[in-house]
Amino acid sequence: MFDMGYSEFKFTWCNNFTSPNSTRARLDRCLASKDWLDRFPRASLVHLSINTSDHLPLFISWGEQTTGHAKQKSRFHFEAGWCLYVSNKEVVRNAWEKIRELDPGMNIFESISNCILELLK
Template sequence: MERFREVLQDCKLCDLGYIGGKYTWANNRSDQNFTKERLDRAIANSKWCATFGGGEVRILSSSTSDHCPILVSLSQQQSNPFKYAQVRRYEDRWSSFSDCEQVIKKAWNQGRGQVTGLQRIKEKLQTCMTDLRKWSYRKEMEERGSLIQKSNRLQHLQQTLTAEFVQQLKQT
């Protein structure tokens, strides 16, 4: 490790540190040979740090590897010059939810004024799309909350990982 630090110093590079769990690798053994280390790092030179303010390094959890990924977020986010218009279409994955049909039926059956013909169908389609988007957003937030809870649990297990917990982590 001392030689690694010397190389960083000779090349005028610095370790950006980390936020979150400390360890980025575990050998996943369940005996006395169990080991975990901080092997993976984010490093940068002074010009990069001056440009991006050092950034923020997070050690994430991994469900498929013995190495945890590292996410480097830049302090100065470049604004995206390519803005896309909101897409208005039915998402096929919505039909996998049992309550999607009820959202459509309720929106379709809402009475709106005395409009008839194609104008009425247009209004019903707009109402359906609006209600589906709101419903979809709520569903996405529910899924994201569940995913965040599971991800936090996985990260906690990986960071507190001991030989006894290797089997429990593999089952999670």
């Protein structure tokens, strides 16, 4: 197993104290096998920023697979963490209302689809 390294922030955890009592460390890592790294040579790990936790979330991007398989359309997965950001609540509210204003009889699936498109922007 190999440590994938990282980009962005150097540390993934802090004790939320101010200097000189501040402690920071890279506690969270991503390990990958040689086979996986060979299949996804452009894979990378990013330490994301978030202000509501003492840990930074990790984001793994694996790029495109090099085995020649056709790329399938990915399913949408709602991330509960999106609810932490007030701006995302407004995005959903506005997207939902936009559909309802255009046609009050619009079905729920089209309203949800519009919310997905807005969240992914």
